Amino acid sequence: MSIDPSRIEKLAHRRARAKLGWYAHAAIFVLVNLALIAVSAAHGRAWAVYPLLGWGVGLLAHAASVWLLAPGGELMGRMVERERARLNAAGSSDPW
Numbered sequence: 001m002s003i004d005p006s007r008i009e010k011l012a013h014r015r016a017r018a019k020l021g022w023y024a025h026a027a028i029f030v031l032v033n034l035a036l037i038a039v040s041a042a043h044g045r046a047w048a049v050y051p052l053l054g055w056g057v058g059l060l061a062h063a064a065s066v067w068l069l070a071p072g073g074e075l076m077g078r079m080v081e082r083e084r085a086r087l088n089a090a091g092s093s094d095p096w
Helices: 005-042 049-068 074-090
Strands: none
Touching: 005 049, 049 074
16 A cells, blocks of 8 residues: 655655644743743742643643654554554444
């Protein structure tokens, strides 16, 4: 089964944009949180950990959507293969 080269090109561009978006998100996360830590430390408080943890969860979710769940991603590819095998094993009967 051959995939259309234009479709591969479109998917490659989409995935590259998603990864660049995550890199930008991560860079801003680091810069802003370093500044917050500096302000927090200058005032003798440790409040900067709260935005760091909250935003960190969002950054991890963004990473999962880019590298694990994106079309053509490894996890998504394995899941599609598994479903394809199940559907082929079911034969001609409609599993839905």
